[in-house]
Ligand SMILES: Nc1nc2c(ncn2[C@@H]2O[C@H](COP(=O)(O)OP(=O)(O)OP(=O)(O)O)[C@@H](O)[C@H]2O)c(=O)[nH]1
């Protein structure tokens with residue numbers, strides 16, 4: 001109980017301080033979502049656009065990112081405006097991680113078991129960092145059903161912590177993609193349809209980042 005009170009007080013002061021020094025620090029921009037939705041692809045595209053470097057490796061095998069990755073001082077410009085972000089790419093959050101799911105990608109049993117173990121640790125790490133974000137981009141695969149435990153849990157957590165959220169419907173280049181279904185699942189949010197892989201509709205994405213980041 002006391003611990004919780006200390007935490008509340010500490011968070012309160014943290015928020016006041018960060019507001020006071022808002023102009024001096026980077027806005028912490030987190031990329032969250034289920035595995036394989038394109039978080040790293042999107043983070044890479046932004047980094048490549050503005051720094052020339054990439055953030056992390058991308059793979060069709062889920063749970064490619066198994067450690068939280070940071071990139072500081074990424075200055076994004078949109079129209080005449082500029083803002084500096086600390087980008088945080090996170091491991092995909094899942095409720096069930098089974099090593100056998102990796103075997104169909106021709107991963108060896110020993111490596112699959114290790115991948116599952118690291119992926120589980122990665123989920124814990126992602127959730128641990130959630131509290132630290134100023135702004136979160138939820139990246140969803142627009143070809144998948146958005147009504148699931150993971151998405152609802154992440155968004156619920158962010159709402160409870162009053163962290164602003166942008167929902168990205170990724171992979172709109174694929175015929176199966178369905179932005180409308182994502183909009184219907186989360187009607188109180190702006191949903192931006194993009195293709196991180198092919199760089200489609202990135203202008204609208206940057207516009208919504210700036211719109212929300214201004215209020216952080
Ligand atoms: N068609 C299409 N494929 C995409 C797009 N964005 C990402 N992908 C593919 O989706 C797969 C997963 O991409 P990642 O960027 O590694 O996804 P992630 O969300 O970081 O995945 P984890 O790190 O495992 O959580 C890769 O095969 C990407 O090439 C997109 O816009 N269109």
Ligand SMILES: [Mg+2]
Nearest residue numbers: 039040064065
């Ligand atoms: Mg990744």
